[in-house]
Amino acid sequence: MKKAAGTVFKYGDNVDTDVIIPARYLNSSDPAELAAHCMEDIDKEFVGKVKEGDLIVAEKNFGCGSSREHAPAAIKAAGVSCVIAETFARIFYRNAINIGLPIIECPEAARGIQAGDEVEVDFDTGMIYDKTQGTRYKGQAFPPFMQKIIDAGGLVNYINAQ
Amino acid sequence: MGMTMTQKILAAHAGLESVEAGQLIEARLDLVLGNDITSPVAIKEMEKMKVDGVFDKDKIALVPDHFVPNKDIKSAEHCKCVREFARRNEITNYFEVGQMGIEHALLPEKGLTVAGDVIIGADSHTCTYGALGAFSTGVGSTDMAAGMATGKAWFKVPGAIRFHLTGKPSKWVSGKDVILHIIGMIGVDGALYKSMEFVGDGIAGLSMDDRFTIANMAIEAGGKNGIFPVDDKAQAYLKEHTDRPWTIYEADPDAVYDAEYTIDLSQLKPTVAFPHLPENTKTIDEIEQDVAIDQVVIGSCTNGRLDDLRIAAEVLCGRHIAEGMRCIVIPATQKIYLQAMEEGLLKTFIEAGCVVSTPTCGPCLGGYMGVLAEGERCVSTTNRNFVGRMGHVKSEIYLASPAVAAASAVAGKIASPDQLD
Numbered sequence: 001m002k003k004a005a006g007t008v009f010k011y012g013d014n015v016d017t018d019v020i021i022p023a024r025y026l027n028s029s030d031p032a033e034l035a036a037h038c039m040e041d042i043d044k045e046f047v048g049k050v051k052e053g054d055l056i057v058a059e060k061n062f063g064c065g066s067s068r069e070h071a072p073a074a075i076k077a078a079g080v081s082c083v084i085a086e087t088f089a090r091i092f093y094r095n096a097i098n099i100g101l102p103i104i105e106c107p108e109a110a111r112g113i114q115a116g117d118e119v120e121v122d123f124d125t126g127m128i129y130d131k132t133q134g135t136r137y138k139g140q141a142f143p144p145f146m147q148k149i150i151d152a153g154g155l156v157n158y159i160n161a162q
Numbered sequence: 163m164g165m166t167m168t169q170k171i172l173a174a175h176a177g178l179e180s181v182e183a184g185q186l187i188e189a190r191l192d193l194v195l196g197n198d199i200t201s202p203v204a205i206k207e208m209e210k211m212k213v214d215g216v217f218d219k220d221k222i223a224l225v226p227d228h229f230v231p232n233k234d235i236k237s238a239e240h241c242k243c244v245r246e247f248a249r250r251n252e253i254t255n256y257f258e259v260g261q262m263g264i265e266h267a268l269l270p271e272k273g274l275t276v277a278g279d280v281i282i283g284a285d286s287h288t289c290t291y292g293a294l295g296a297f298s299t300g301v302g303s304t305d306m307a308a309g310m311a312t313g314k315a316w317f318k319v320p321g322a323i324r325f326h327l328t329g330k331p332s333k334w335v336s337g338k339d340v341i342l343h344i345i346g347m348i349g350v351d352g353a354l355y356k357s358m359e360f361v362g363d364g365i366a367g368l369s370m371d372d373r374f375t376i377a378n379m380a381i382e383a384g385g386k387n388g389i390f391p392v393d394d395k396a397q398a399y400l401k402e403h404t405d406r407p408w409t410i411y412e413a414d415p416d417a418v419y420d421a422e423y424t425i426d427l428s429q430l431k432p433t434v435a436f437p438h439l440p441e442n443t444k445t446i447d448e449i450e451q452d453v454a455i456d457q458v459v460i461g462s463c464t465n466g467r468l469d470d471l472r473i474a475a476e477v478l479c480g481r482h483i484a485e486g487m488r489c490i491v492i493p494a495t496q497k498i499y500l501q502a503m504e505e506g507l508l509k510t511f512i513e514a515g516c517v518v519s520t521p522t523c524g525p526c527l528g529g530y531m532g533v534l535a536e537g538e539r540c541v542s543t544t545n546r547n548f549v550g551r552m553g554h555v556k557s558e559i560y561l562a563s564p565a566v567a568a569a570s571a572v573a574g575k576i577a578s579p580d581q582l583d
Contacts, residue, residue: 027236069302095302
């Protein structure tokens, strides 16, 4: 997937993995089952409203807290095509790359893009286009090593290819 | 340019003479850890890899601790998956109920984590082993799978923040107050992607259990790892717990730090993190209005060690918890449980009206053994007070030390031992 396009769900600072997927659901590791409870403790309407391709835009330290890979897995299985944030917590960042959930750090986009905006992202160039507001942002490109993992579709495929 | 302590350990494990912040490296792993929540996902991912088995059956630790003894059928299936994987791969360090403890208390106790190691664990509090001078950090299940298969992991070499600890903490101030103070000061992303390196003459006055607590919560400041120098106390701990050789790394005198802070431990006061972030800290004397409490939890990978239980028992001895209060005490490992029994601590807890549980992470993450209802408030010695962390989204968690937790259980509101009659 080289492009993402969809409607934005917007959140603030420090969206933690406990609200992305509460631990009471961690007795399952099935992505579809987890997706059914994604963002439940911060946004009860998310699961009902999210469509394939939609984006999450948040501010600082997205995905802080637990190392649960269930968090990016739930977001990906819910249909989200990209998460844009001012910064990501480091374990979430690793996990997203490793499972092939596209994420982009871009403080200007994280602040400028609003809930409900229609946004397109080109992963090859890192360009973020807010169609609703007519604004463009340049996201940070991944180092080549991480880009290889992303291109392979995650760490497992990357290791298998080696 | 000189290297930090963390950078030196990483360079040695990457086979490089030197590394610098921002560099991407592949490092050799001394230990790969997983629990009953993260391992089943890792096992599934590892099965997709074209490998025959694990890289080294002695360098993997599997510790079912979150939802054991099994809390429901789905959890039981997860534990079964981990157990069968451990048997199939003849994993040396699989810890069944009866031997298990909360992973980050158990592994140092079993001598599996030593100074100079590079350790990854599919649990965010894997940073705990920095107390022993190891580089250890939390990762996700796919990293754990790759680690089990290849014995290696990729890292971006972190920069560091250096914390100079000076002075001696007063009677009811512990490692928990030190780390809550730091998180309150720098924020929950104050050390994002960075090492937190602790130095200074104040460290000598901190017990190993204090240091485990401090390193444990580095992640709550966004840190990649927290790390302590390997002093006489750390070496005495290692001698007592392990036969494995260890290597002491020290930061170069010209190492570069992104920021430096000096903290006089003698000036710290018992500190409480208010809902819903660990950075929302107040010292006990800054709390102006009474905060009535329904439940207290004393335990977890942060504060379920013997020193923690001794302090809680000292506060609870000869007292009784407030009417209507529930106080749950969870020794972090079987060994700690047994020692607490032999020292009479469990008797003190039970006579004070507490319940004492088998080791489990249960209540810390709202799993079981103390889930909160709507509107309930809990003082907890655990590590996170996020929305819904311990139960209902409208419940509240106040993070504190074992001393404050025990005193709060007696007072029925947030209190320090000094405030009890």
